[in-house]
Amino acid sequence: MARLPTLTPITSSWMHELMDERRVLNQLLEKHGSPINIHQTDLMQKNFELYLRVFEEEGLKNKLFFARKANKTKGVVRKAHALGMGIDTASYREYMQCLEMGIPASDLIVTAAVKNRELIEKVIKNGSLLVLDNEDECLQVQESAEELGKNANIAFRISGFIVRESKLYSRFGFDLETFGSFVDENFFNSNKFDHLIYKGLHFHLNGYSTEERSLALSQCLELSEQLSLKGFKTEFIDIGGGILMNYLKYETEWDNFSLQLRRAIINRRDPITFENQGLGLQVFGGSLLGELKTYPFWNYLFKGDFLRKILYHKNSSGITLAQHAKSLGVEIRMEPGRSMLDQVGLTVSRVAFRKKDSRGDWLVGLEMNMTQMLSGSADFMLDPFVLYQNEDAEGEAAEVYFTGAYCLERDVLLKRKIALQKLPQVGDLVIFVNTAGYMMHFFESSAHLFPLATNLIWNRSIENSKIDLAHFQNDDNH
Ligand SMILES: Cc1ncc(COP(=O)(O)O)c(C=O)c1O
CATH class of the missing domain: 2.40.37.10 (Lyase, Ornithine Decarboxylase; Chain A, domain 1)
Structure with missing residues (x-):
């Protein structure tokens, strides 16, 4: 064998x-x-500092939020906050627990994919930031804020970025193409959402492409310039999570695994997976199709270098995105989850x-x-x-x-x-x-x-x- x-x-x-x-x-x-x-939790400090260093190299205003969905323990949340991070929460309980742990509401953001009334009201009362995904959420937040006699701090989640002449699909967020007319109609030419206080833009992309993240950030920076002409000041752009980490010691082992898996599923060797599963690869009509659908457990560009690659991307005017953000006075935020928990x-x-x-x-x-x-x-x-x-x-x-x-x-x-x-x-x-x-x-x-x-x-x-x-x-x- x-x-x-x-x-x-x-x-x-x-x-x-x-x-x-x-x-x-x-x-x-x-x-x-x-x-x-x-x-x-000691190693969270090293993970955090790798990111911080990248922002400091450029003197770029920044704020990091730990995406607690990656691990439910209070211990890692406590550590992240002690390091100086804010916390990105995705549900009522995640949010409430953070408050109960004594984390100030100003250090909490809410990116929950579904925000019920209970969550919306709590967040408005406490003054944390709500990242809004769609018009219905704007309506519900406006309604709750009116009832509470308060304003709500909000950011818009944006999607539909153009990459290599096609639109990146996401089920989340406002479509970039139609967002301009949405804000014109509902914010600039109407009082419909007068309890919503605009603070910034947000995106979180599927997958692990630095190119897609750079282009998304670049398009958000351009959008922030358009919004500022109309009177919306973008305080920050949040680039979400999905920053790669590296799990494996040896690239050669990763390459060999990939090779042996291919050999196994075309029956050139004995199986190396349960029921000879292809993990995304399959044989069809004698040909090997598909691709490995696992996390890229070995990769050479991760954590700080991954972030650097995004921020040092040059836009069409030849300046880096870091320089562009700096010139606009925009803070760059991010929400690493997995990579903060490396080791x-x-x-x-x-x-x-x-x-x-x-x-x-x-x-x-x-x-x-x-x-x-x-x-x-x-x-x-x-x-x-x-x-x-x-x-x-x-x-x-x-x-x-x-x-x-x-x-x-x-x-x-x-x-x-x-x-x-x-x-x-x-x-x-x-x-x-x-x-x-x-x-x-x-x-x-x-x-x-x-x-x-x-x-x-x-x-x-x-x-x-x-x-x-x-x-x-x-x-x-x-
Ligand atoms: C909005 C948002 N922010 C941050 C993250 C964290 O991503 P990661 O753990 O890959 O860094 C996620 C993960 O799904 C997310 O949906």
């Missing part, structure tokens, strides 16, 4: 320190059940059973389910770590799929077959690293009445080098 491709994750020293403390991990699982999510979390699970399926493949059943570590893309592509309770026990190398507790054939935690130095035993631990961004919470559910996983914050500031149970604080946010 050909060797399985490996995908070695980038890890941090705290992860290895913890993995060296099997005793503590066992105690934590004993106490909280399996799986547990462990967060160590911040891991998920620990316990082996429940091992068995061979009817194809002869090893399945390692874990005490967790697919929603407790589910990627929005076709798979999560990082090799996990296995902590053997008895390291000295003999065992043969094994190739396995990790399976979960839901009654679905597709509850396979990683679609990739993983090569292990030996088959785990019942009770051994499997650790998935770098799961804090979206993997832990975004899709989690409690079908079969399984409880949701416990989220722990590993508090390193406690003066004691020995890792102890008492350092792990339950975030308790179900």
